Amino acid sequence: MPTVRFVNDYKSLDVLPGTNLRKAALKSGIRLYNPLHRVFHFNLNLGPLMIPCASDVVEVFDGKGVNARTPDEERLISGRLLKRKVSPAHRLACMVQVNGDISVRTMPERELDIPETKRHLGYFAALALFILLMLVTFGIMALDLVKKL
DSSP: OOEEEETTTTEEEEOOTTEEHHHHHHHTTOOOSOHHHHHTOOOEEETTEEEOOOSOEEEEESGGGBOOOOHHHHHHHHOSSSOBOOOTTEEEGGGOEEOSOEEEEESOOOOBOHHHHHHHHHHHHHHHHHHHHHHHHHHHHHHHHTTOO
16 A cells, blocks of 8 residues: 655555545645635536646655656646746646655745746737737727717
């Protein structure tokens, strides 16, 4: 039976092979989220509507007892709006299947990736500016239709 050792909480759990790390941790009272992320945590999979979890980042040591990290998981770990640097030990607890003995650190510190964040926010700002210009254009057209301009 695999053992999961939580470094921050000084707890160990014996789990069945294939157990989801997030479910096992929450069931045993381990905190995976800071308070703000706990309120806004989503993990929905309703057919075409899928909002994956992204706030339960953990650091897995001795990672031979878990499944491999996918590119989607790496993208979610780096962040949606503010991009962070990702190490090979960072994983999402909701996507980790425990198959062997592992050690886990909850809520690890992650460094902000400034150039990637600026690039990402630049695209977002350009899109917001385009939408604003389109709304102003449609507003002028609507006022022109009712002969108020």
